Structures are given as structure tokens and as C-alpha cells.
Amino acid sequence: MATTRSRFREYFHTEYQPGERKLVQKIDFFILTFCCLSYFMNYLDRSNLSNAYVSGMQEDLGFVGNQLNIINTCFTVGYVLGQIPANLSLHYIKPRYFFPACMLVWAGLTMVTASVHNPQSIMAIRFFQGIAEATTFVGTHYILGSWYTERELGKRSGIFTASGLAGSMIGGFIQTGIHSSLDGTNGLRGWRWLFIMDGIITLPVALYGFIFFPDTPSTTKAFYLTESEKALAVSRVPPVEDRSPVSWTFFKSVFTSWLFWGFVVLWIIAGETESFSSNALMALYMKSHPTIKYSVSQLNNYPTGVPAIGIVSTLFWATLTDFLNGKRYLVGYFIGITGVVTSAMILAASKDPTNPASTAVVFGAYYWAGAVYACQATFFAWANDALRYEQHMFRAVVLAGMNLGSNAVNAWWSIIFYGASMAPWFIKGMWAMIAVSILLAIWTAALSYTTTKHEKARKAEFTESSGVVDHKIATDAEYA
Numbered sequence: 001m002a003t004t005r006s007r008f009r010e011y012f013h014t015e016y017q018p019g020e021r022k023l024v025q026k027i028d029f030f031i032l033t034f035c036c037l038s039y040f041m042n043y044l045d046r047s048n049l050s051n052a053y054v055s056g057m058q059e060d061l062g063f064v065g066n067q068l069n070i071i072n073t074c075f076t077v078g079y080v081l082g083q084i085p086a087n088l089s090l091h092y093i094k095p096r097y098f099f100p101a102c103m104l105v106w107a108g109l110t111m112v113t114a115s116v117h118n119p120q121s122i123m124a125i126r127f128f129q130g131i132a133e134a135t136t137f138v139g140t141h142y143i144l145g146s147w148y149t150e151r152e153l154g155k156r157s158g159i160f161t162a163s164g165l166a167g168s169m170i171g172g173f174i175q176t177g178i179h180s181s182l183d184g185t186n187g188l189r190g191w192r193w194l195f196i197m198d199g200i201i202t203l204p205v206a207l208y209g210f211i212f213f214p215d216t217p218s219t220t221k222a223f224y225l226t227e228s229e230k231a232l233a234v235s236r237v238p239p240v241e242d243r244s245p246v247s248w249t250f251f252k253s254v255f256t257s258w259l260f261w262g263f264v265v266l267w268i269i270a271g272e273t274e275s276f277s278s279n280a281l282m283a284l285y286m287k288s289h290p291t292i293k294y295s296v297s298q299l300n301n302y303p304t305g306v307p308a309i310g311i312v313s314t315l316f317w318a319t320l321t322d323f324l325n326g327k328r329y330l331v332g333y334f335i336g337i338t339g340v341v342t343s344a345m346i347l348a349a350s351k352d353p354t355n356p357a358s359t360a361v362v363f364g365a366y367y368w369a370g371a372v373y374a375c376q377a378t379f380f381a382w383a384n385d386a387l388r389y390e391q392h393m394f395r396a397v398v399l400a401g402m403n404l405g406s407n408a409v410n411a412w413w414s415i416i417f418y419g420a421s422m423a424p425w426f427i428k429g430m431w432a433m434i435a436v437s438i439l440l441a442i443w444t445a446a447l448s449y450t451t452t453k454h455e456k457a458r459k460a461e462f463t464e465s466s467g468v469v470d471h472k473i474a475t476d477a478e479y480a
Contacts, residue, residue: 019229031143033208034099040167042137051194053068056179075129078129080408084404102132145388162310217230254398267403275432288423290354305370308370332379339369342368347431383402
């Protein structure tokens with residue numbers, strides 16, 4: 001009990017070097033505010049396509065079959081193509097220029113979506129939006145791993161991920177408000193106004209990034225950091241070699257590394273455990289419900305509980321794994337159990353579709369499934385932890401590769417297993433979810449064993465060469 005109390009006391013009362021607490025507070029404010037607002041807008045844009053679809057866009061543009069899924073696939077293809085080039089670009093273009101420039105592009109494309117007259121136009125727009133939005137998630141995780149220590153990283157990754165889920169959650173309420181207040185204004189339907197307003201509110205966030213984003217510790221010229229704070233920021237992270245990444249030797253070392261493939265496969269599997277939420281299955285279930293006709297406001301508002309659960313789960317697991325000295329792999333087991341149980345619940349409900357109890361079971365399953373969003377923050381923090389002593393661009397490419405692999409699979413996975421025409425029950429998708437959930441637990445166990453050995457070896461090398469005792473090693477030894 002005394003040991004547990006000591007760990008709680010250490011966790012909530014971290015000992016900082018002189019001036020370090022003030023530095024962390026500054027980078028918390030300027031990095032997290034921009035990154036969280038950027039990701040909020042990013043997810044607002046993505047979720048609003050589904051919101052618009054159930055709010056009149058389907059009928060106005062004459063959608064047929066799985067055209068909504070094809071649009072999502074077009075976005076995914078652009079998103080996949082942009083992953084590694086976007087993160088490599090951060091070596092050559094300062095993040096405070098690159099991130100906001102990408103935001104301006106996707107804001108403009110979002111507003112252009114309000115003028116379309118057929119689904120094919122949206123397919124083309126979403127492809128280029130995917131390229132523009134490619135850097136937001138993986139680029140931010142690269143930046144967070146560059147500034148924060150292992151004891152700090154999980155919570156910040158959780159806060160960042162939660163901001164995107166907040167965008168997804170609030171998107172439903174925004175669409176409801178716009179549909180009721182602007183529908184028909186200047187001859188435009190409410191769903192068109194949604195895209196216009198979404199693009200407009202993104203612009204000031206981009207301007208904020210141009211002015212205040214601090215780049216990385218070794219390149220920052222932020223006016224609000226003193227010279228001593230800049231030096232302290234550099235000293236907080238391991239000194240690793242930072243060479244130009246565009247070479248055959250570099251790419252060969254990345255693509256033949258077990259670290260690259262270990263984390264890429266982890267996120268490919270984990271990404272598909274988010275399929276219930278990422279494909280808006282709850283909204284599609286409600287729209288195709290066998291007995292109940294839901295209103296537009298209900299179709300937009302009820303599914304917001306899914307990202308709400310995701311926010312709580314993300315912050316809980318991010319904080320818990322920080323407290324447990326970076327045991328991020330625990331989330332993989334939780335998600336494996338969640339995927340199996342929620343799929344079984346929906347399969348059971350499909351046997352008696354007109355029973356009111358079936359509706360309650362399905363709602364409960366989809367809300368619970370929102371908890372799997374916790375893997376975003378924890379698994380990318382896990383990769384940052386494991387790669388902390390590797391070359392910066394090696395870490396950047398691994399993080400980008402994780403998202404690339406996941407979205408490359410999701411481009412066809414969602415069409416095969418979660419097409420809109422398969423609503424309301426998505427039977428094949430439920431069995432696919434059970435399979436990937438079991439596989440995730442197995443892969444998590446294998447990867448946690450190998451990365452633990454690797455981290456210990458790399459930290460021992462760093463300690464021996466620098467003479468600096470790693471905080472986490474000391475903490476693990478104290479409580480072993």
C-alpha cells in the first residue's frame with residue numbers, strides 16, 4: 001500500500017529541473033492548443049460527411065449503392081499517399097509553415113464541397129482533401145514525441161486524440177443546429193451550409209499556427225521561449241543523429257526493421273477495430289432501422305455518444321498507462337475483449353430485429369465500441385516510446401507507416417464488410433470484427449515482449465554512453 005501511495009505521489013507531483021515546469025506549461029499551451037484545434041477541425045470535416053449524408057445530401061445528390069463508402073475510399077487513398085511524404089516534409093519545411101498550409105488547403109476544399117451536384121464531384125474533392133489532411137495525425141504524434149518525455153507523452157497524446165473525437169461528437173450537434181437555422185437560406189440546403197461553416201472556422205486556427213507553433217526543440221525560434229528554455233527542451237530528449245532521410249540506405253534500414261513492421265501491423269489490426277465508429281455504423285443502423293423512423297436531429301445527435309465514450313476511454317487509458325510507466329500494451333487486450341463482446345451483442349440482436357430489446361442492445365454495443373478509440377493515443381505513444389532512441393526521421397516514417405498501412409487496408413475493408421447497403425446489421429462485418437479483435441490481442445502480446453527487450457537494451461546503451469540515468473529505468477527498478 002505504501003508503494004502504491006508513493007507511486008501516486010510521484011505521478012501527480014513530478015519533480016522538475018529548475019525552469020522545466022514553466023517550459024512544459026508553455027509547450028503544453030502553444031503545441032496542444034494548435035494541434036488539438038487542428039485535429040478537432042480535421043475530425044469535424046470527416047464526420048460532417050456522414051452527418052450531411054443523413055441530413056438530405058443522399059436524396060439531393062442521388063446517391064445509390066455504396067457511393068458513400070467509395071467517397072470515403074477516395075479520401076483514404078489520398079490520405080495513404082500523403083502519409084510518408086508529409087512526415088518526411090517536416091525535415092525540410094518547418095512545421096509552423098507546413099501544418100497551417102495544409103489546413104488552408106483542406107478548408108478551401110471543404111467549402112468547395114458545398115457547391116457539388118453529384119457524388120462523383122465529392123469523390124474527387126475528398127481525394128485531395130485526404131492528401132492535405134495526411135500530416136495532421138501522424139505529424140502531430142511526431143512533434144509530441146519530439147518535445148515530451150515518456151512520463152508526459154501518454155496524457156498529451158490522449159488529449160490530442162480526444163480533441164478529434166470531440167470534433168466528431170460536436171459535428172452532429174452543429175449539423176442539427178445548421179439544419180434547423182440555415183436550411184433554405186439563400187437557396188442552400190442545410191447540409192451545404194455545414195461544409196461552408198466548417199471551412200470558415202478552420203481559417204483562424206491555421207493563422208494561429210503560422211504565428212505560434214514552436215517547430216521542434218532543435219529548430220525552434222519561438223519568441224515566447226528563452227534561450228535557456230530552448231536548451232532545456234533539447235536536453236529533455238535523447239540526443240540522436242538527425243541526417244537527411246532521402247537516401248537508399250535510410251529507406252532500406254526502415255523497411256527492413258522489425259520495429260517498422262511490428263508497429264505497422266499493430267496499427268493495421270487496431271485500426272480495423274475502430275470500424276464500427278469510423279464507418280458511422282450506428283447512424284446507418286438508425287437510418288435503416290427495421291421498425292423505427294428516426295428524425296434528422298435524432299440521426300445526428302444519438303451517435304454523438306460514441307465519440308463521447310471514446311473521449312473518456314482515451315483519457316482514462318492514456319493517463320493510466322503513463323501512471324504504469326508506459327505499459328501501453330494493456331489497451332490491446334481491453335480492445336480485443338471489447339471487439340468480441342460488442343460484435344456478439346449485435347449478432348444476437350439481429351436474430352430478433354423487431355424486438356425493442358434488440359434496439360437497446362445494438363445502441364449499447366455501438367456506444368461501448370466507442371471505447372476502442374483509446375488505442376489511437378496509447379499505440380502511437382507506445383511507438384514514440386520504443387523509438388525514442390532512434391533517428392528522428394526513422395521515428396517519423398514508422399509513425400506515418402502505421403497510419404499508411406491502416407488506411408490502405410481500410411480503403412477496401414470498409415467496402416467489403418461495412419458497405420452502406422449492408423445496413424442495418426453488417427453481419428460479415430461483425431464476424432470480421434471478432435477476428436481482428438482476437439488477432440490484436442495476440443499481436444499485442446508478441447510486440448510487447450520484443451519492444452520491452454529492445455527498449456531496455458537501447459536505454460542501457462544511452463546511459464552508458466552519456467552517463468545519464470534514465471528516469472523510467474530508475475523508476476522500474478525502484479518498484480520491481
